[in-house]
Amino acid sequence: MTAQTTLDKVPPGPDPVPQKAGGLRGHPWLTLFAVAIGVMMVALDGTIVAIANPAIQHDLQATLADVQWITNGYLLALAVALITAGKLGDRFGHRQTFLIGIAGFAVSSAAIGFSQEIGLVIAFRVLQGLFGALLMPAALGLLRATFSAEKLNMAIGIWGMVIGASTAGGPIVGGLLVEHVSWQSVFFINVPVGIIALVFGLVVLRDHRAENAPRSFDIPGILLLSGAMGALVYGLIKAGESWGWGGVNTWLCVGGSVVLFLLFAFWETKAKEPLLPLAMFRSVPLSAGVVLMVLMAFAFMGGLFFVTFYLQGVHGLSPVDSGLHLLPLTGMMIISSPLAGLMITKFGPRVPLVGGMVCTATAMFGMSQLDAGTGTLTMSLWFGLLGLGLAPVMVGATEVIVGNAPLELSGVAGGLQQAGMQVGGALGTAVLGAVMSSRVNAEFAGNWKDAGIPAPPSPQLEQAAEFGMVPQELAKAPGMTPEGFKAISGVIHDTFVSGMGFAFTVAGGVAVVAALVALFTKRGANADAAGGGVHI
Structure with missing residues (x-):
């Protein structure tokens, strides 16, 4: 056998x-x-x-x-x-x-x-x-x-x-x-x-x-899900970049993705070998676990996207120094993961998961206050708290999802946990990027005027503000003075920090919602039989 x-x-x-x-x-x-x-x-x-x-x-x-x-x-x-x-x-x-x-x-x-x-x-x-x-x-x-x-x-x-x-x-x-x-x-x-x-x-x-x-194989299901996700994320990115949130193309993409998602759900009820058996979602804890993974990855991956530009652009750190500044985040994730596993084994997943998302939300709101003058100690505090909050969710989500799935579908449930994390990361990068871009577009011209710079801003400089990185060739531009370069750099950095802070505030709100969702999680009757213990 x-x-x-x-x-x-x-x-x-x-x-x-x-x-x-x-x-x-x-x-x-x-x-x-x-x-x-x-x-x-x-x-x-x-x-x-x-x-x-x-x-x-x-x-x-x-x-x-x-x-x-x-x-x-x-x-x-x-x-x-x-x-x-x-x-x-x-x-x-x-x-x-x-x-x-x-x-x-x-x-x-x-x-x-x-x-x-x-x-x-x-x-x-x-x-x-x-x-x-x-x-x-x-x-x-x-x-x-x-x-x-x-x-x-x-x-x-x-x-x-x-x-x-x-x-x-x-x-x-x-x-x-x-x-x-x-x-x-x-x-x-x-x-x-x-x-x-x-x-x-x-x-x-x-x-x-x-x-x-x-x-x-469920080829129609694969195509429908791929099309739905592609249309959604592409529409979100283009909305922040050029289409605008009220643009016709934006709503065509978002509306098209909704239609494709509905068609996918309908098809999965008819397919002989469905890509994703929808009957699994009759379990409230399982559904909560999947949503929790999506929201956690949304906040984490979407936020991490901006941190690297903040460290290298606003603070002028090298790539290595940027990685070292993230050590509190990465180190706390590694150290606290086994501790989170012990807590989940002893007390069940609900309390650690809720507590983890509360820590994550607190860290996100704290990171929304970062600016060009923030010191390493303050950054390390928020990065470390973020790592502490993420560990229980990454460790415990599989137990919640797999343990609450029927035994014959526990493998699909494990794949669903991984898929939820990847989809959440993609959506977080797209949505928070769109939020960031919108704030930069709304504030750049006003910040430029407030800085008293006589020359009109170029589109290239507004784009630079989306990354927080001042073009180095600007310092050598004809007629550029050190004072003028400093003023333009300040506008770019301040506008970027404002957009990043707004994006982190949104991420913090998503983490709060995730903490509420975590209240509906529990250890499933199949947890031990489906793999025994805690997985990442």
Whole structure:
């Protein structure tokens, strides 16, 4: 009898003990090491690019919307494809799916590094996200099939720690690479890592396939969900960039996305092998857990997007120094994650999740008060509090979602948790970017006038205010005096800080809503049977 490794169908009981493999192939701990390398690349790329964004924007002369799509394209592709990728693994084997994901991720990373146009960077980031989606569920499927029931929870815990540490370490690694090599090296680094993971995987991984794997795929569901999310995020970005919130095109995009979402929901009730069985959402705690993940990622990923520009543009820090200033955030996430796991195990998820989102909201409101004169100690306080608040949500959300799902759908629920985080991150970057851009557009001309600068502002300087980064060539412009350069720099920084503060206020409000949603979470009856304990 073989173990059910599918991310869509979990047997009503513990997985049978896998047969011990001779030699390297199929060795449990070597399998864990192999999949950890691949998962590390995907998790790292989720945040490492944030540090590289200012350099990419300057080198390729990208707009704010272009830079947002570097993140949004990756996150959306990852989110939309996660559940489908799990079904591909069930049908064709998790080993094959994982190795294809590794190879594709490395190749697309190299393609990004060689790209000389922002459009190509975005396109290859989308491709990178699709291959990354193949890695995540396949890695979990391999672990479930390789480890015995009593050791599976430990393996998944280590797997989750790799994801957490990679996500948190992205800004520091990115800072080192951008400052000492180039922004392209952020992507080129995936090539040697991918080769190591591919060779190691070919030697170590053993193929596992689920019994009764699905023979058909919900292609219409995939297309409808992809179209709905794409239309929504694109409309939000363009609304803040040029269309305006009352523009016809904006409402066409948003309205079209609503129609596509409704069509997706209707189709999923009719599809033979639905991409996302909607009956799962009859569970209030499960639905609350998914919404919580989306809102948490909305606030976190959307806010992190602005922090890197604030540190490098307003404070003039190098990429490495920017990463070091984020150490309170990343370090607190790593340190507090196991503590959060213990609290959730002892007291249940509700209190830690509510408390975590309250801390997150407090940090966001505190960060809304950052300005050009804010010192390192104050920044560290808010960054550290943010990391403390995020850890319980990242650790506990899977237990809430999977534990409240039917046993036969607990794998889909686990994929749903990951998808919710990616979708929330994409929406947060888009919405908060639009909020930021709107505030900058509303205030720039007035701030310019108040500064008493005689010459009219150029569109390039208003765009610079969206990033908080003063063009260095401005200081050498004909007729530019040190006083004039200082005045223009002050307008750009003050306008950016005002927009960023408004965006963080919105993020704080979203975190408050998330804290209220967390009140509806609880440990499910299937929590232990569905994987036992806490996952990330």
